[in-house]
Amino acid sequence: GAGVSQSPSNKVTEKGKDVELRCDPISGHTALYWYRQSLGQGLEFLIYFQGNSAPDKSGLPSDRFSAERTGGSVSTLTIQRTQQEDSAVYLCASSTSGGGPIPTQYFGPGTRLTVL
C-alpha cells in the first residue's frame, strides 16, 4: 500500500516568511509524528498526534511552530516568521496506536527546508 507522503520535497524561503509542510500518513494509522533533522541537533521529536487525544507538543522549539491534524488524517506543520536556524529536514511518521503489535513508526521522505 501507499507509504507516508510529504510535500513539498524541498522548500526555500526567506527569513521572516511563514511556511506550511504537509504530511499524509499511511491509511489506518491513528498516530502521526513530526521530527526535525538538522546537522547540529540530530533527530529531534517535535509533536505527535494520537487519535482524538490532545497532541503531545512537548518537542516544539518555540511558539512559532504549530501543527494540526484534520479529520484524523493529513497533518500540517506551520512555522511562522522563519529563522535561519529553522533550516533542516522535517520528517513525518505514522504508526498504529499500540496495545497490540509493536507500534512501529514508518517515515515519509521528508521536506528539506532552507531559510535564506
Added chain:
Amino acid sequence: AQTVTQSQPEMSVQEAETVTLSCTYDTSENNYYLFWYKQPPSRQMILVIRQEAYKQQNATENRFSVNFQKAAKSFSLKISDSQLGDTAMYFCAFMRDTGTASKLTFGTGTRLQVTL
C-alpha cells in the same frame, strides 16, 4: 528522560564482510521497544529491525540481527554479508511502551560505508 548513545560516528566494511554497530541507552523503564533505522542518501528513513524489551530472544531479519543485552542496556546491530546497498546512516532508537503511541528518541547515528 531516555538517552541513546551511538559511539561510532563512522564505520567502514568491505563487501561480504560482517560489521557490528553499537548502541547503548539509558532508561528507568522496564517495558520499551528498540529499533534500528537506516537512512540512505535518498533521506528516506527505513526500518531495519525492532526488538521488544520483554523478549530475551534476539531479533533477526535476513542479514540483520541484534544483540540485545537488557541488563547492560545495549542493543548492537550486526550486518552479515554486507552489500553496497547497505551504505547509509544507521540510527538506533528507543520508544517507551506506554500501551499507546509514543515518540522515538534517537541516537546520533553511525555512517556506514560498504566498500568493494
